[in-house]
Amino acid sequence: MTESIYQQIGGEAAVNAAVDVFYRKVLSDDSISGFFDDTDMDAQREKQKAFLTMVFGGPNEYSGKDLRTAHAKLVADGLNGSHFDAVAGHLQATLSELGVPENIAGEIMSIAASTKGDVLNQ
Amino acid sequence: MPSVEFSNRVYEAEPSESVLDTLLRNGENPSYSCRKGTCFNCMMRTPDGGVPEKAQAGLRETLRVEGYFLSCLCVPEGDIRVVQAEDAAIYQRAVIQSRELLAPDICRVILEPATPLYYHAGQFLNLRRSDGLCRSYSLASVPNLDRYLEFHIKRLPGGQMSNWAFNEMKVGENVDIQGPNGACFYLPGKPEQNLLLIGSGTGLAPLVAIARDALNDGHSGQVRLYHGSREPAGLYHRDSLFDLAQTYPNFSYTGCLSGENPPLGYASGRADDVALGENKDLKDWRVYLCGNPPMVHAAKKRAFLAGADIEDIHADPFELKELRAEQRSAERQKSVA
Numbered sequence: 001m002t003e004s005i006y007q008q009i010g011g012e013a014a015v016n017a018a019v020d021v022f023y024r025k026v027l028s029d030d031s032i033s034g035f036f037d038d039t040d041m042d043a044q045r046e047k048q049k050a051f052l053t054m055v056f057g058g059p060n061e062y063s064g065k066d067l068r069t070a071h072a073k074l075v076a077d078g079l080n081g082s083h084f085d086a087v088a089g090h091l092q093a094t095l096s097e098l099g100v101p102e103n104i105a106g107e108i109m110s111i112a113a114s115t116k117g118d119v120l121n122q
Numbered sequence: 123m124p125s126v127e128f129s130n131r132v133y134e135a136e137p138s139e140s141v142l143d144t145l146l147r148n149g150e151n152p153s154y155s156c157r158k159g160t161c162f163n164c165m166m167r168t169p170d171g172g173v174p175e176k177a178q179a180g181l182r183e184t185l186r187v188e189g190y191f192l193s194c195l196c197v198p199e200g201d202i203r204v205v206q207a208e209d210a211a212i213y214q215r216a217v218i219q220s221r222e223l224l225a226p227d228i229c230r231v232i233l234e235p236a237t238p239l240y241y242h243a244g245q246f247l248n249l250r251r252s253d254g255l256c257r258s259y260s261l262a263s264v265p266n267l268d269r270y271l272e273f274h275i276k277r278l279p280g281g282q283m284s285n286w287a288f289n290e291m292k293v294g295e296n297v298d299i300q301g302p303n304g305a306c307f308y309l310p311g312k313p314e315q316n317l318l319l320i321g322s323g324t325g326l327a328p329l330v331a332i333a334r335d336a337l338n339d340g341h342s343g344q345v346r347l348y349h350g351s352r353e354p355a356g357l358y359h360r361d362s363l364f365d366l367a368q369t370y371p372n373f374s375y376t377g378c379l380s381g382e383n384p385p386l387g388y389a390s391g392r393a394d395d396v397a398l399g400e401n402k403d404l405k406d407w408r409v410y411l412c413g414n415p416p417m418v419h420a421a422k423k424r425a426f427l428a429g430a431d432i433e434d435i436h437a438d439p440f441e442l443k444e445l446r447a448e449q450r451s452a453e454r455q456k457s458v459a
């Protein structure tokens with residue numbers, strides 16, 4: 001059996017290494033920071049870890065329906081394709097900053113892309 | 123749905139309802155105050171075990187083992203039998219040793235506990251008056267340096283405990299204390315890491331304790347303290363902080379005034395603005411934020427964006443501290459009368 005990409009990049013430790021880098025990027029991007037501007041930064045950070053675990057192909061309990069529910073209120077507040085692309089861009093930049101090999105980064109980006117319909121409730 | 127058994131009466135819990143809420147909804151009279159896991163007034167005990175971890179977070183190991191938990195944070199996963207915790211498990215006695223004014227609306231209160239208290243500089247205690255009124259106050263003392271417990275109490279308009287402390291409290295009187303609580307404190311290790319401490323008002327109390335603790339522990343990185351107030355009088359402890367800076371070259375203190383035209387020797391602006399303006403790259407820094415909640419929340423985000431890791435940012439917004447003024451029983455008597 002081959003290792004999953006989650007195992008290849010180091011599992012939970014990779015999520016922990018990525019979360020602050022990624023979170024800092026989305027909070028600094030005025031076009032999307034409003035969605036993440038929670039006064040409870042620790043709770044928000046846990047959700048970012050859930051997001052990263054999922055796109056890294058790690059163990060998670062989210063179905064497509066859960067992703068729809070989690071983002072439904074955001075879609076009602078105007079979440080659209082350009083916001084999605086911005087998040088994907090920050091994800092890509094995070095991966096290259098952390099030196100994730102290109103083939104693995106490609107797989108991660110395609111997992112993220114596959115969730116677009118659910119995240120945007122389309 | 124799980125059931126909750128209390129004093130031989132059994133109640134059905136609503137989905138995701140805490141034990142405390144189930145009891146209150148059914149007309150029981152357990153003691154409680156903040157409902158946020160801060161004050162520990164609602165502590166209960168179960169003989170059955172199986173309490174969710176969250177409901178025991180922050181309790182001493184000995185209490186956890188004996189089945190104590192906070193009923194406001196406990197959403198039962200199965201049927202549970204509960205009893206109110208005995209007072210002695212939560213509180214201990216302390217004697218008021220002195221009170222002095224630090225500023226027109228801030229006083230320093232010194233307590234001596236009946237048995238020595240093990241705590242970290244920067245944590246807070248709940249103080250309970252003999253009639254049951256309870257409030258949280260940060261410790262300004264340092265365990266290894268001070269034999270007493272020190273608090274800075276700000277007089278709030280209409281604040282029952284603070285006005286009592288200013289006007290009526292007598293030296294020699296007893297109060298009950300519960301704690302220590304809170305995770306905003308200095309831990310040894312990484313002595314070369316720079317520390318940024320930002321506080322407003324009596325948020326200075328835990329920060330002075332943390333700074334003295336770190337310096338006494340041989341911290342070798344920069345320790346930079348910024349204290350903010352509207353008026354010069356609110357920047358209490360100025361002289362002793364300048365003294366501390368004389369003793370420890372790696373310690374600095376900046377008093378910040380947000381009011382108009384600050385006099386010479388003060389920085390102009392809110393403490394968080396001044397501190398983050400002067401320290402723009404916080405990568406690998408440890409940051410402590412105490413006091414006014416909007417300042418603390420805003421500074422937390424800014425410190426993070428300036429490069430500090432979330433795990434290195436310790437925040438103590440003073441918002442959980444206005445606990446319910448009266449015991450439940452007193453309230454009920456009023457509504458019956």
Ligand code: HEM
Nearest residue numbers: 032035036047050051054062070079083084087112115119
């Ligand atoms: C790239 C695909 C995405 C995936 C796989 C994803 C996944 C997730 C997951 C797993 C959660 C946690 C749900 C929970 O536990 O409550 C979450 C929450 C969240 N996501 Fe996404 N997400 C994606 C895109 C986005 C985008 C584009 C935005 C906004 C620009 C966004 C904003 C949020 C916010 C604000 C939350 C927290 C919601 C709350 O506080 O309840 N997500 N996401």
